[in-house]
Amino acid sequence: xxxxxxxxxxxxxxxxxxxxxxxxxxxxxxxxxxxxxxxxxxxxxxxxxxxxxxxxxxxxxxxxxxxxxxxxxxxxxxxxxxxxxxxxxxxxxxxxxxxxxxxxxxxxxxxxxxxxxxxxxxxxxxxxxxxxxxxxxxxxxxxxxxxxxxxxxxxxxxxxxxxxxxxxxxxxxxxxxxxxxxxxxxxxxxxxxxxxxxxxxxxxxxxxxxxxxxxxxxxxxxxxxxxxxxxxxxxxxxxxxxxxxxxxxxxxxxxxxxxxxxxxxxxxxxxxxxxxxxxxxxxxxxxxxxxxxxxxxxxxxxxxxxxxxxxxxxxxxxxxxxxxx
Amino acid sequence: xxxxxxxxxxxxxxxxxxxxxxxxxxxxxxxxxxxxxxxxxxxxxxxxxxxxxxxxxxxxxxxxxxxxxxxxxxxxxxxxxxxxxxxxxxxxxxxxxxxxxxxxxxxxxxxxxxxxxxxxxxxxxxxxxxxxxxxxxxxxxxxxxxxxxxxxxxxxxxxxxxxxxxxxxxxxxxxxxxxxxxxxxxxxxxxxxxxxxxxxxxxxxxxxxxxxxxxxxxxxxxxxxxxxxxxxxxxxxxxxxxxxxxxxxxxxxxxxxxxxxxxxxxxxxxxxxxxxxxxxxxxxxxxxxxxxx
Numbered sequence: 001x002x003x004x005x006x007x008x009x010x011x012x013x014x015x016x017x018x019x020x021x022x023x024x025x026x027x028x029x030x031x032x033x034x035x036x037x038x039x040x041x042x043x044x045x046x047x048x049x050x051x052x053x054x055x056x057x058x059x060x061x062x063x064x065x066x067x068x069x070x071x072x073x074x075x076x077x078x079x080x081x082x083x084x085x086x087x088x089x090x091x092x093x094x095x096x097x098x099x100x101x102x103x104x105x106x107x108x109x110x111x112x113x114x115x116x117x118x119x120x121x122x123x124x125x126x127x128x129x130x131x132x133x134x135x136x137x138x139x140x141x142x143x144x145x146x147x148x149x150x151x152x153x154x155x156x157x158x159x160x161x162x163x164x165x166x167x168x169x170x171x172x173x174x175x176x177x178x179x180x181x182x183x184x185x186x187x188x189x190x191x192x193x194x195x196x197x198x199x200x201x202x203x204x205x206x207x208x209x210x211x212x213x214x215x216x217x218x219x220x221x222x223x224x225x226x227x228x229x230x231x232x233x234x235x236x237x238x239x240x241x242x243x244x245x246x247x248x249x250x251x252x253x254x255x256x257x258x259x260x261x262x263x264x265x266x267x268x269x270x271x272x273x274x275x276x277x278x279x280x281x282x283x284x285x286x287x288x289x290x291x292x293x294x295x296x297x298x299x300x301x302x303x304x305x306x307x308x309x310x311x312x313x314x315x316x317x318x319x320x321x322x323x324x325x
Numbered sequence: 326x327x328x329x330x331x332x333x334x335x336x337x338x339x340x341x342x343x344x345x346x347x348x349x350x351x352x353x354x355x356x357x358x359x360x361x362x363x364x365x366x367x368x369x370x371x372x373x374x375x376x377x378x379x380x381x382x383x384x385x386x387x388x389x390x391x392x393x394x395x396x397x398x399x400x401x402x403x404x405x406x407x408x409x410x411x412x413x414x415x416x417x418x419x420x421x422x423x424x425x426x427x428x429x430x431x432x433x434x435x436x437x438x439x440x441x442x443x444x445x446x447x448x449x450x451x452x453x454x455x456x457x458x459x460x461x462x463x464x465x466x467x468x469x470x471x472x473x474x475x476x477x478x479x480x481x482x483x484x485x486x487x488x489x490x491x492x493x494x495x496x497x498x499x500x501x502x503x504x505x506x507x508x509x510x511x512x513x514x515x516x517x518x519x520x521x522x523x524x525x526x527x528x529x530x531x532x533x534x535x536x537x538x539x540x541x542x543x544x545x546x547x548x549x550x551x552x553x554x555x556x557x558x559x560x561x562x563x564x565x566x567x568x569x570x571x572x573x574x575x576x577x578x579x580x581x582x583x584x585x586x587x588x589x590x591x592x593x594x595x596x597x598x599x600x601x602x603x604x605x606x607x608x609x610x611x612x613x614x615x616x617x618x
Contacts, residue, residue: 075501076501076521077501092499092501092502093501093502168525168526168542169531169535169538172537172538172541172542173535173537173538206534211531211534211535212531212534212535212538213530213531214526214528214530214531214535214538214539214542215373215481215482215530216481216485216525216526217481217482217485217486218481218485218526220485220486221485221486221487221500228486230486234376234377234380237377237378238376238377238378238379238380241377241378241379249534250533250534251533251534252378254374254533254534255374255375255377255378256378257374258369258371258372258374258375258378259375259378259379259382261369262368262369262371262375262386266367266368266369267337267340267367267368267369268337268341268369268372270337270338270341270342274533277533278533287574288571288572288574288575291571291612292342292571292612295609295610295611295612296344296609296610297341297342297343297344297571297610297612298341298342299340299341299342304340304341305340307365307366307367307368308365308366309366309436312366312389312436312438313368313386313389315435315436316382316385316386316389316432316433316435316436317382317386319432319435320381320382320385320432321379321382322379322380322381322382323378323379323382325378
């Protein structure tokens, strides 16, 4: 039994309200409550509904961090309401908290959003095992513990959408699959039983695919199951090269270009990298490049200060490379 | 106070597209009497792209860089958020996985090096704040930036993943409400500007493959700072700096609004407050003119 004493503090809530059937615009309602250190965010949602306004709407079900229904945003941070302690929220943001749905522009009623884009993208990555399975096997179809570890906990995803609606790219590029769909794609790509050939190709397509990830780690930071979607995206990049699916395009050349540069100089040749990645399309960078050149921001390849002991780096590249493109 | 001494991993941009960042780092270190031993043997960290191609090679190269800092028995200081991420992440993974560390060391042994895990990896921003101390900075300020509203732009890789940040640095940073750079602005006499995009992404890493996404992120960040009356922005990351300083035309087109603000490197801001000259800090190397000095 915990010996921690329960503390209470006053917290002011600004709560997003909207009913798509009745309201033209959303509004915020204020509530002040004494919040105890053992409450989670969902307790607050319940208290608003039970003690203040029965019409307040939100999704909830399991209350054990497994159904993924109750994800919302607190001060802009995606949060699984039934798992997130109020103490942590106050530590993060102080005593004035704004409660909003995962995506205000997708709001249907209060905390409830239309998660249609999330599910569409999830479905688009074939989020199930594609395998020729003997329906009357004579013995169990075993997966070794080592092979199971390859999933790297991607199978723990509860599709709550916290990462999807924390991802800045999802909001700019509506085709982008988003971190949850990529984690799902990885979960099945990493499964030794899976033999779907198309999934990895699809998640590598331009516009929708893994290469548009901005590497901001917002998804990793919010995931309530610690799945680290960013890492899964990285692994999908690596898989594309290993399985020979990576197309020869600006994104893949951008990754490979670093190797060429390091081999030659130890350090990066910035201009060389852009040239290698873009090919003839480099012309579109000329206006900015000229501005930079005038300000002394462009070093010519012959003036690049190479790393000392470059032979060491070259030797290591030779002996440690694990991929060919 | 004992003289602070670090192994400096400059990263590549400091030697190429952001020479002012190298100049201001050295100028500030001189003012603060911090000794920086440049790791001239270091290679590029891979900028979080090489790992997409070859993860193991990326680990080996980053471990080699850290091994050189260990040879000096010094903490490694980075001056780029992405260098910080890649180097600290390599350390994080090797220190937690003896099998992986052994595999990496097997390769390093071929060139007579070993990764031990004895050197910490920190960003220069936190060397200034944690090791040198904000109070001492405040005492040394001779030209306070008191006329200016300064918008901090933290850059993703210094604050996320927060687990990695907290492991590397003394000062914890709330990834949703970071305050180190705000504190530094205040110590330099400036007014820190609070705005929604201060802890958001600048889009740098997809500039080539997803230029529209990158430009919208850059534009939104500058617009956010502008709308809160910022006179300038300040960032500890040269990659963010490149986006915010050199890409304003594309960013303006992408968001349908003319945006442009002078952007200082964190080192330049400190340097100005400590009385360094604009020339020492390389202010002439900015594409968006620094028009207030």
